[in-house]
Amino acid sequence: MEQEMEMQLWEYIDGICNETEAQRIALLIKEEVAWAEKYTELIAFNAELAGSLELEQPSMRFTKNVMEAVAVSHIAPATKKYINPFIIRGIAAFFILIIAAVFGYAIASSGNTGKTGSLLSGLKYPNLGISDLFSGTFVKVFVMVNIVLALMLADGVLRRKRQTG
Amino acid sequence: MQEQTDDIAAIQLVLQGKQAAYATLVDRYQPYVFTLAMRYVNNREVAEELAQDVFVKAYRFLADFKGNSKFSTWLYTIVNTTCLSYLRKKSNGTVLLEEEKIIGISDHQFAVKPVDILEQKTTKQMLDSAIKLLSEDDARLLTLFYQAEQSVDEVGAIMGLTAINVKVRLFRARAKLKEILERKYSREINTKTI
Structure with missing residues (x-):
């Protein structure tokens, strides 16, 4: 129960709950002592976390080292520029065509049993010897x-x- | 928002060939990138090498940054992939990651300073020490959320997690951190009322 309350309060503090939920939690904080106490405790902890965690600092030469490394490298062209979308579409079209051809052949072969009235019965198909x-x-x-x-x-x-x- | 605009302007300059503008971005983000790298490797020299590698990679692929996300989110994604690939390569070595973590924790526990020195610890130092006792994933999550000021969705994009997953993990990480603080630094907490 307390864990559930804490989770909802964290969502409220982080601002990640929807508006209705936020209003409901705000009301609970206002009216319920347990919620108000927990909220005060969590908000203080959150403030400590947000304000007191220290960032580590690299050595003084860091930027210089990076800029030296960068000086000998080149910016690669954007991926979109060297990957031609027509090639991708061409490959996709090739595979779709192959699949469609195999699928069409399979349907046509199965429908080519000599029955009259079939739409495909008039067509002749090459015998590929797949069987x-x-x-x-x-x-x-x-x-x-x-x-x-x-x-x-x-x-x-x-x-x-x-x-x- | 202003920072984001500044980032875009600097990136445009770099892409136009003004390489020196990249130094602005390096200066701005180096403590974040370095801190995040430290959360992965817990070794200053290695973290610095990785951070440098991250900035060089970001420079080389800068043309791929389309501005759909914040530059920082894109950069921290590179930190994540670079550090994970380093750790993966390293896991083929002699010391397993889990073993290293255990060694790290026990080292820290042995290195705990006497009570009289501890009493002089600032809240910042206490939090910093406590965060180092968390699992690497939890420490990274808190660093991204609190220090690098990334939203839940952005943390998810960087770490490859869903927003719900980030929310739950964040909740657990904070609970663990609170527990560590209460267990290890109860005396200081009472006096400083964390």
Whole structure:
């Protein structure tokens, strides 16, 4: 209960509660002794924190050191300037096109069963032999190669970790 | 607000090729950047190197600062990433971060001055010592909020936290700080009525 009150009071002191909430807390401070006492205690602590925490100071030569380091470096052009948005859009368009083509082909292939009345039935599609590509043997070999590669990668990572640690 | 306008003006000058204008920004923000770096590494030499690195990085990428946030918020985000990447690199070394933290705390506890000296401590010193006993995250949060005068949202942007998360952590950090002050400096607190 007290913790809840303290939390609400801190929100009020920090000015991060909404207006309705602020009005409600202000009223509680005015009318309830416990709230008023806690508020006085917290506001004093807050003032100490805001006014008494000291900043650390670096050495006297700090600015000079920074300016010397800065003198030999150059300001990089803004990221937006060297990343052409058309290239990003081009890449996005390429992937969307590929996905759309694969998706369209899949739908067309599944709809091309010779049924009459289908909108796509009149169209002829090239036979890409995708079903042959994903035959049982192919999938098994593919998965096996991936497992071996994953094991090699894990081994490399663990070995590197042991060397650095 | 005035400071923000001054920052933008200085940045414009730097971007126009007047490199010397950058010294204004370095002078203005060096204690904040250095204090924040100290909250990460707790070592003056390393903190100074990191702070210097932060200012050089900020200079190199100054053209990327669009003024959507305060310059200070953008700069403290660089402090955060630079210090975290330093600590990450360092964690591959021999001493673990957690161990260092423990060493730091116990060192501090052994270095507690006699009561008669403690009595002469100012509130500033007491708070500074107490804040060093907090976790690094809590100390950073309080530094950003109170010393660097960043809002809850800005602290969230710098530390990669949501505003609600910052609010809760801030509440806990203050509670912990209060507890440390009461536990370690109860005599001084009674006399100084913190």
